[in-house]
Amino acid sequence: MLDQTTPSADSMQKSIISAIDQIKTIIVGKPEQIKLAVCCLLSSGHCLIEDLPGVGKTTLAHALARVFGLHFSRIQFTSDLLPADILGVSIFNPQNQQFKFHPGPVFANCVLADEMNRATPKTQSALLEAMEERQITIDGTTRHLQKPFFVIGTQNPLDQSGTFPLPESQLDRFMMKLKLGYPDQKAERELLAGQNRQLLLQSMQASMSIEQLLILQRSVDALHVSESLLDYVQLLVSKTRDKQLFVYGLSPRAALSLLKAARAWALMDGRDFVEPGDVKAVFNAISSHRLIVAEQHSKSVESLLDMILSQTAIP
Numbered sequence: 539m540l541d542q543t544t545p546s547a548d549s550m551q552k553s554i555i556s557a558i559d560q561i562k563t564i565i566v567g568k569p570e571q572i573k574l575a576v577c578c579l580l581s582s583g584h585c586l587i588e589d590l591p592g593v594g595k596t597t598l599a600h601a602l603a604r605v606f607g608l609h610f611s612r613i614q615f616t617s618d619l620l621p622a623d624i625l626g627v628s629i630f631n632p633q634n635q636q637f638k639f640h641p642g643p644v645f646a647n648c649v650l651a652d653e654m655n656r657a658t659p660k661t662q663s664a665l666l667e668a669m670e671e672r673q674i675t676i677d678g679t680t681r682h683l684q685k686p687f688f689v690i691g692t693q694n695p696l697d698q699s700g701t702f703p704l705p706e707s708q709l710d711r712f713m714m715k716l717k718l719g720y721p722d723q724k725a726e727r728e729l730l731a732g733q734n735r736q737l738l739l740q741s742m743q744a745s746m747s748i749e750q751l752l753i754l755q756r757s758v759d760a761l762h763v764s765e766s767l768l769d770y771v772q773l774l775v776s777k778t779r780d781k782q783l784f785v786y787g788l789s790p791r792a793a794l795s796l797l798k799a800a801r802a803w804a805l806m807d808g809r810d811f812v813e814p815g816d817v818k819a820v821f822n823a824i825s826s827h828r829l830i831v832a833e834q835h836s837k838s839v840e841s842l843l844d845m846i847l848s849q850t851a852i853p
Contacts, residue, residue, distance in 0.1 A: 545757075550757060550805060550808070551805070551807065551808035553745065553750070554576065554580070554754070554805070555806075556745045557576065557605045557606060557745040558576055560605045561576070561598070561601045561602065561605055563738065564597060564598075564601045564735055564739060565594050565598050566721065566725045566729060566732075567721045567722055567726075568598075568718055568721070568725075571598075571717075571718055572598070574714060574716055574820065575598060575690075575716060576806070577799055577803050577820060578714045578802075579602060579606065579686070579688050579751075580754055580755060580802040580805065580806070581713060581755075581798045581801070581802040582686065582755050582758075583714060583795060583798070583799065584689040584690070584711060585688075585689075585690050585691070585712065585713065585714050585716060586654075586690075586692075586712040586714065586716070586827060587690065587691070587692045587693075587715075587716050587718065588692070588693050588694075588695065588717055589692075589694075591694060593718045593720065593721075595652075595692040596650065597735055597739070598690075599612075599648070599650040599690040599692070601739060601742065602648065602690070604742040604743075605742060605744060606744065606745070606746060606748075607745075607747050607748055608646075608647035608648040608686070608688065608748065609647045610646060610648045610649075611643040611644075611645075611648075611649055612649075612650040612652060613643050613649065613650065613652065614652050614653065615652060615653050615656050615657035615661070615662075616653075617657065619657045619658075619661045621663075622642070623642065623661075624642050624643065624644050624664045624665065625644055625664055625674050625676060626640050626641040626642035626645070626676065627640055627676075628640070628676065639679075639681070641681075644665070644668055644674065645684060646684060647686055647688060647748065648690065649687075649690070650690050650692070651665065651690070651692070652692050653693060653694060654691045654693050654704060654708075655694065655701040655702050655704055656694070656701060657702065659705060662702070662704060662705070662708055663705070663707075665689065665708070666708065666711065668683060669689055669711040669712075670711055672685070672687050685748075685752060686748070686751060686752060686755060689712075691712060706828075709827050709828060710828055712827060713799060714795075714799070714823040714824055715823060715826055715827035754805070757805060758801045758802045758805055759798075759801070761801040761804055761805060761809075761810055761811060761812055762810060763797065764811070764812075766852075766853045767800075767813075767814065767817070768797075769853040770814055770817060770850075770852055770853055771796055771800075772793070773850050773853070774846060774847070774850055775787065775792070775796070777846045777850060778825065778829060778846065781832065782832060782834070783831070783832055783835065783846075785830040785831075786829075786830070788825060788828055792824060792825065792828050796817065796825075797812075797817075799820040799823075800812050800816040800817045800819075800820055803816040803819050803820055814852045818847055821843060821847060822843050822844070825839075826840055826843065829843075
């Protein structure tokens with residue numbers, strides 16, 4: 539456990555590893571995705587999980603909230619969901635002749651936006667201000683959200699019925715996009731032979747307090763980044779802006795997210811400085827949902843990103 543002063547890199551790593559190990563007891567066979575999701579939380583970002591129903595997207599969100607001691611709320615996105623159902627609404631009280639604001643489920647530390655692409659674009663956009671500025675504005679009044687504020691969005695593949703594609707402005711506010719996929723045979727057997735995952739979730743204990751998580755998030759910004767590593771980040775970002783590969787490249791927001799996620803990855807490995815390997819570890823998760831492959835390419839986004847990583851020399 540961490541104390542309230544700035545902890546050492548070693549103690550921070552131990553605390554993070556303890557949290558990850560707990561999540562692994564719930565989500566089996568997905569160590570890389572779990573580490574990326576934790577990295578996203580430590581980076582003060584938001585995480586989008588795209589996959590088929592039933593592969594553990596919602597369970598992962600619950601596990602993250604429980605192990606980090608976060609106040610959790612879930613919003614089930616449907617075609618008739620309204621922005622007020624997410625943000626809250628002011629209701630007139632005839633007794634005192636005043637409006638009283640009733641906060642919506644967005645006022646939580648960890649918000650699961652489940653099946654986001656089943657809601658209309660108008661409703662999807664209700665989260666834009668909240669995700670970027672950690673506040674909402676209703677009836678001219680700005681209300682700040684809780685700290686930390688972590689949105690986990692899930693969406694089904696777009697070829698499924700009843701879905702609305704998330705706009706680029708919404709996608710860009712998610713720091714990372716993950717895919718869980720089917721478990722391998724060993725992991726699936728463990729699921730079939732083990733305890734009910736919902737019962738295991740209920741018995742999970744928090745590995746740290748919210749205050750300790752906030753210390754970790756602040757520590758991410760303090761990690762040293764060399765000039766040569768900044769050169770490497772800029773090289774990778776500039777390669778994505780090649781019109782021969784992608785319709786448009788990574789934005790400055792994406793570049794900042796890449797650097798911050800690399801810092802968090804280094805912190806998880808117990809270091810107080812960032813290496814090129816940290817950038818490589820998070821590059822695909824940061825980039826894949828922000829890019830559209832140019833028409834002349836038949837390769838996937840992931841394949842092109844792997845190509846960029848392999849062909850970009852480290853300064």
